[in-house]
Amino acid sequence: xxxxxxxxxxxxxxxxxxxxxxxxxxxxxxxxxxxxxxxxxxxxxxxxxxxxxxxxxxxxxxxxxxxxxxxxxxxxxxxxxxxxxxxxxxxxxxxxxxxxxxxxxxxxxxxxxxxxxxxxxxxxxxxxxxxxxxxxxxxxxxxxxxxxxxxxxxxxxxxxxxxxxxxxxxxxxxxxxxxxxxxxxxxxxxxxxxxxxxxxxxxxxxxxxxxxxxxxxxxxxx
Numbered sequence: 001x002x003x004x005x006x007x008x009x010x011x012x013x014x015x016x017x018x019x020x021x022x023x024x025x026x027x028x029x030x031x032x033x034x035x036x037x038x039x040x041x042x043x044x045x046x047x048x049x050x051x052x053x054x055x056x057x058x059x060x061x062x063x064x065x066x067x068x069x070x071x072x073x074x075x076x077x078x079x080x081x082x083x084x085x086x087x088x089x090x091x092x093x094x095x096x097x098x099x100x101x102x103x104x105x106x107x108x109x110x111x112x113x114x115x116x117x118x119x120x121x122x123x124x125x126x127x128x129x130x131x132x133x134x135x136x137x138x139x140x141x142x143x144x145x146x147x148x149x150x151x152x153x154x155x156x157x158x159x160x161x162x163x164x165x166x167x168x169x170x171x172x173x174x175x176x177x178x179x180x181x182x183x184x185x186x187x188x189x190x191x192x193x194x195x196x197x198x199x200x201x202x203x204x205x206x207x208x209x210x211x212x213x214x215x216x217x218x219x220x221x222x
């Protein structure tokens with residue numbers, strides 16, 4: 001089961017939540033969904049060096065609030081804090097909306113606990129023509145220093161420029177993909193190398209939520 005379903009969508013409502021928070025009727029749903037996609041695509045393209053792990057969108061009556069979780073808030077804010085205003089104006093022009101847009105920047109204190117940032121680090125190393133085994137090992141070591149309970153990394157494609165594409169993975173610690181109460185952080189990205197595109201998948205096992213035991217009144221004694 002862990003290999004057949006998206007580990008984040010599998011846990012929505014248990015350990016994960018949606019990346020957008022809004023309600024719409026049937027007529028406007030597809031339009032707002034596309035608008036969310038355009039906002040995220042634009043921010044990821046413009047701030048591709050800002051180490052962004054999550055873009056959370058919350059809609060109100062006449063306002064769109066965007067929460068950008070980043071490990072490098074200085075790149076998002078820009079000089080004298082003008083980067084936010086420029087980004088907001090560009091997004092309004094890009095999606096052609098009359099609603100007010102508000103951008104909040106949230107700094108990530110532990111970037112090595114974010115699967116997307118580990119995957120992007122490995123992708124950057126592969127694009128610099130570092131051997132894939134070494135790049136994967138460096139990514140795993142960074143996650144282990146952040147005290148995660150387990151990590152699994154899979155790299156696929158023409159590894160080290162081989163003629164035949166293949167798939168290899170490494171796991172350290174526990175990564176229980178079938179346990180719903182396990183807090184699994186998953187990410188996928190690609191590396192644009194001179195010999196083709198390599199796919200990188202990262203699973204991080206952060207913690208396990210144990211169910212709260214309810215007190216049984218029949219077993220309690222005065």
